Amino acid sequence: MRCICKVLAMLLLLSLIGMFTLSGCSVEGLYMRRDLEAEGESNSRLSDTEKDAQTATQDGGMLDEVKDDGTIRKGDYGIKDAKQDLLEPEHGGKQSEQKPNAQSNNAQNPKNSQSASSLETQIESYINKMTLKEKVGQMLSVGFDGLEPSPAIKDMIQNYHVGSVILFPRNVKDSMQLVSLINQLKALNKNNPLPLIISADQEGGKVNRLPEDATRFPANLILGRRNSVQLAYDVGRVTAVEMRAYGFNLNFAPVLDIFSNPRNTVIGERALGTNPEVVVRLGVALMKGLKDGGVIPVIKHFPGHGDTVMDSHVDLPRLDHDMQRLKSFELIPFKQAIEEGADTVMVAHIMFPNITKEKVPASLSREIITGMLRQELGFEGVVISDDMEMGAIQKNYGIGDAAVRAVLAGTDIVLICHTYEKQKQAFEAIIKAVHDGTIPMERIDESVRRIIALKLKYGLTDEPVDASSIPQIVGIQEHRAVADRAWGRE
Numbered sequence: 001m002r003c004i005c006k007v008l009a010m011l012l013l014l015s016l017i018g019m020f021t022l023s024g025c026s027v028e029g030l031y032m033r034r035d036l037e038a039e040g041e042s043n044s045r046l047s048d049t050e051k052d053a054q055t056a057t058q059d060g061g062m063l064d065e066v067k068d069d070g071t072i073r074k075g076d077y078g079i080k081d082a083k084q085d086l087l088e089p090e091h092g093g094k095q096s097e098q099k100p101n102a103q104s105n106n107a108q109n110p111k112n113s114q115s116a117s118s119l120e121t122q123i124e125s126y127i128n129k130m131t132l133k134e135k136v137g138q139m140l141s142v143g144f145d146g147l148e149p150s151p152a153i154k155d156m157i158q159n160y161h162v163g164s165v166i167l168f169p170r171n172v173k174d175s176m177q178l179v180s181l182i183n184q185l186k187a188l189n190k191n192n193p194l195p196l197i198i199s200a201d202q203e204g205g206k207v208n209r210l211p212e213d214a215t216r217f218p219a220n221l222i223l224g225r226r227n228s229v230q231l232a233y234d235v236g237r238v239t240a241v242e243m244r245a246y247g248f249n250l251n252f253a254p255v256l257d258i259f260s261n262p263r264n265t266v267i268g269e270r271a272l273g274t275n276p277e278v279v280v281r282l283g284v285a286l287m288k289g290l291k292d293g294g295v296i297p298v299i300k301h302f303p304g305h306g307d308t309v310m311d312s313h314v315d316l317p318r319l320d321h322d323m324q325r326l327k328s329f330e331l332i333p334f335k336q337a338i339e340e341g342a343d344t345v346m347v348a349h350i351m352f353p354n355i356t357k358e359k360v361p362a363s364l365s366r367e368i369i370t371g372m373l374r375q376e377l378g379f380e381g382v383v384i385s386d387d388m389e390m391g392a393i394q395k396n397y398g399i400g401d402a403a404v405r406a407v408l409a410g411t412d413i414v415l416i417c418h419t420y421e422k423q424k425q426a427f428e429a430i431i432k433a434v435h436d437g438t439i440p441m442e443r444i445d446e447s448v449r450r451i452i453a454l455k456l457k458y459g460l461t462d463e464p465v466d467a468s469s470i471p472q473i474v475g476i477q478e479h480r481a482v483a484d485r486a487w488g489r490e
Contacts, residue, residue, distance in 0.1 A: 119453065119456065122452075122456060123449050123452045123453055123456070126193060126194065126448075126452050127445055127448060127449065127452070129193065130193055130448070132431065132434060132441075132444070133160070133161055133431065134161045134192065134193055135444050135445070135448045136161075136427060136430050136431055136434075136444065137160050137161025137162045137163055137192070137427070138161070138162075138163035138164075138194060138413075138447075138448050138451050138452075139163070139407065139412060139413055139414060139430065139444070139447055139448065139451070140156075140160070140162045140163065140164065140413065140414055140416065140423065140426065140427060141162070141163070141164030141165065141166055141197065141199065141384065141413050141414070141415045141416070142156050142162050142164070142165060142166070142416050142417070142423045143165070143166045143167070143168060143171075143416070143417035143418055144156075144165075144171070144420070145170055145171075145418075146170070146171065147171060147172075147173050147177055147181065148181065148184070149181065149184050149185060149188060152420035152423075153165065153185070153188075154188055155420075156420070156423055156424075157185065157188045157189055157192070157196070158188055158191070158192075160423070160424065160427050161192050162423075163192075163194060163196065163197060163413075163451060164196065164197035164198075164199060164250070164413060165185055165196055165197070165198055165199070166199045166200065166201075166252075166415065166417055167181075167182075167198070167199070167200050167209060167248075168200070168201075168209065168417070169209060172209060172210070172211055173211070174211050174212070174213070175211045175213045175214075175246070175467070175470050175474065176467055176470075178210075178211055178246050178247075179246055179247060179465050179467040179470065180467070182198055182246060182247035182248070182465060183247065183464040183465060185198065186198075186247070186462040186463070186464060187462070187464070189462050190462065194451075194452065194455055194460075195455060195460040195461050195462045196460075196462060197249060197250050197296070197455070197460065198247055198248050198249055198250070199248065199249075199250035199251065199252060200243070200248055200250075200251065200252070201251075201252040201253065202239055202243060202248075202251050202252075202253060203219075203220060203252075203253045203254070203255060203270055204217035204218055204219055204220060204223065204235070204239075204253075204486075205217070205218055205219025205220065205221075205222070205269055205270065206219065206269075207270060210242065210243070210246065211246075213470065213474050213475050214242050214474050214475055215238055215239075215242060215474070215475050215479040215480055215482070215483050216483060217235055217238075217239065217483055217486050217487075218483075218486055218487050219269035219270065220254070220255055220269065220270055220271055220272045221259065221268070221269040221270075221271060221272065221273070222269070222486070222487065222488075223235060223272065223282065223486050224271070224272040224273040224278050224279075224282055225488075226485070226486065226488065227278060227281075227282070228282075228485075229281050229282065229285045230285075231482070231485055231486060232272075232281075232282040232283075232285035232286045232289065233285040233286070233288060233289040233292075234289060234482045234485075235286060235289060235482060235483075235486055236253075236254070236285065236286040236287065236288065236289020236290040236291075236292075236293065236297070237289035237290070237292055237293040238289075238293070238479045238482050238483075239251065239253075239289070239290060239293065239295075240289065240290045240291075240292070240293025240294055240295035241293045241294070241473060241479075242473060242474045242475075242479065243293075243295050244293065244294050244295060245465070245469060245470055245473040245474050246465065246470070246474075247464075247465040248295060249294075249295060249296060249458060249460055250295060250296040250298065250344070251290055251295050251296070251297060251298065252298045252300060252346060253286065253290065253297060253298065253300075254272070254283045254286040254287055254290070254297060254299060254300075255267070255270045255271055255272065255283070255300060255301070256272075256279055256283045256299050256300065256301075256302075256304075256333035256334055256337060257270070257271050257279075257300075257301055257304055257305045257306035257330075258271060258273065258274065258275065258276055258279050258304065258306040258307075258329065258330060258333065259271035259273065259274050259306050260274060260306050260307045260329070261306065261307045261308065261309065263309050264305075264306060264307065264308055264309060265311055266305065266308065266311040266312060266313065267305050267306050267308075271306055272286075276329060276332040276333060279332075279333045280332055280333045280336045280337075283299070283333050283337060284333075284336055284337050284340050287299060287337055287340070287342060288340070288341075291341075291343075294458070295458075296343060296344055296454065296458055297342070297343070297344065298344040298345065298346050298384060299333075299334060299337045299338075299342050299344070299345050299346070300345070300346035300348070300386075301346055301347070301348035301350075301386060302334055302345050302346065302347045302348060302362070302368075302373060303326055303330055303331055303334065303347075303348070303350075303352075303362060303368065303372065303373075304326065304329075304330025304331065304334070304348075304350075305317075305348045305350060306330065307319060307321070307330070308350060311391075312348065312349040312350065312386065312390055312391070312392040313390045313391055313392075314391040314392075315391045315392060315395055316349060316350075316351055316361060316391075316392040316393075316395065316396055317349070317350045317351070317392065318350070318351045318352075318353065319350055319351070319352055320353065320354055321352065321354065321355070322354045322355065323355055326352075326355070331377070334377065335377055338377050338378065338379050342379070342381060343381045343382065343454060343457070344381055344382045344383075344384060344454065345373065345379060345381065345382075345383055345384070346383075346384045346385070346386055346415075347362050347363045347368065347369060347373070347383060347384070347385055347386065347411065348361070348362055348363060348386055349361040349362070349363050349386050349390055349392035349393055350362050350392075352365075352368070355367070355368075355372075356368060360405065361392060361393070363385045363386055363393070363406060363409075363411070364397075364402060364405040364406055364409050365409055366408065366409040366410060368409070369383055369409045369410035369411060370409065370410040373410070374410060380450075381450065381454065382412045382413060382450045382451060382454050383410060383411050383412045383413070384411070384412065384413040384415055385406050385411050385413070385414050385415050386415060387415050387416065387417045387418075388402050388403065388406070388414060388415060388416050388422075388426065389416060389417055389418050389419060389422060398425075399416070399422040399425050399426050399429075400425045400426060400428070400429030401429070402426075403416075403425075403426035403427075403429050403430055404429050404430060404433045404438065404439065407430060407433075407439055407443065407444075407447070408438075408439060408443070411447075412447035412450050412451060413447075413451065414426055414430075430444075
């Protein structure tokens with residue numbers, strides 16, 4: 001009996017040890033499975049987050065929301081600089097810390113350095129293959145009459161190799177006609193070394209060049225009253241998207257003049273405001289919107305046309321301001337826009353006798369263009385003159401003389417908006433000035449390098465536009481909603 005009890009006790013003990021061992025393995029296995037499942041869920045959540053981030057990046061995100069109090073609920077619209085890097089009067093005018101400039105970025109980033117080197121190689125390749133006539137042609141922007149390419153513009157593109165064309169209401173009937181015209185202009189350029197710049201003055205308000213189908217925005221002064229950086233950016237971006245749909249790639253906007261003289265008729269409501277702070281904030285936002293929409297913006301009218309009484313379309317305005325006044329007022333928007341990446345500047349026909357030794361308009365002044373704009377403000381982009389057929393020039397200079405003076409002063413593109421004969425005269429005068437040594441060849445190459453770089457940067461092409469896409473892009477509800485906000489109709 002005692003042996004039987006011992007045997008039973010031994011069996012019970014072995015059974016308990018087995019159960020404990022099995023239980024321990026089971027618990028260990030349970031914990032291992034939980035750990036693995038948790039890790040898998042974590043990885044799954046991480047993967048989903050990464051996918052969401054990629055989707056947001058690819059889709060471009062949502063428009064920022066401008067609240068009633070003027071603040072912005074940040075969306076992902078690619079405009080961090082436009083919203084955060086501008087002067088904000090409501091925050092005491094404090095400006096964010098400046099980002100490193102492109103040159104310092106290139107120095108620190110080998111890829112950027114390689115890219116810059118590649119760009120220089122491309123530019124030099126163009127320069128080395130171009131004739132003098134082709135180079136000088138790139139330095140002209142011309143206009144013409146008619147809804148179809150005229151014999152004059154055909155000659156200017158095909159035989160004078162002009163690199164830029166500007167269109168006016170006289171060239172626009174409706175959307176289909178405009179697309180057809182621009183496509184024809186591009187086709188005429190097929191044998192020239194670089195694609196055409198197709199430009200217009202699309203400022204808003206009365207300065208409007210697009211067909212009736214396009215979204216209508218108010219004059220800048222009305223937009224300025226909204227005092228919204230986000231809205232100004234959206235207006236610029238929508239304007240660019242619709243211009244691109246027609247085939248344009250450059251807009252002579254934004255206007256950075258400060259409307260400081262109520263007797264000023266040439267600027268007036270074209271200005272964003274009467275003080276530098278508003279013009280800086282909204283002007284730079286407009287510029288960035290145009291740029292992000294894929295159109296080259298042109299800041300104008302340097303060094304400031306807002307305090308003139310005389311209309312430069314009629315005769316030559318004169319401002320007796322000294323340099324201290326310009327730096328403390330008129331130049332503020334231009335300086336900020338240049339620091340924020342302006343690519344192109346239009347120079348005005350205004351005389352500043354207390355600033356320049358040579359009594360010539362800013363558009364013909366080396367002291368203004370090369371000295372003030374390039375050396376003092378550090379602008380490295382393309383300089384375009386205002387129209388050389390305006391009264392300020394025509395009443396005081398011959399067109400050939402004015403074109404040569406403008407190039408010597410530092411202008412890259414001479415704008416001649418109307419007359420075929422004057423366009424040819426300007427071209428021939430520049431060619432002659434190079435041949436006789438008045439204009440050094442290096443000066444021509446300097447401008448052409450800048451023009452090539454601009455065209456490469458924006459990916460200009462002479463590919464035709466698809467007219468069937470117009471209804472899906474131009475005047476759509478989303479764009480009209482932006483216009484309603486600009487008009488104050490929301």
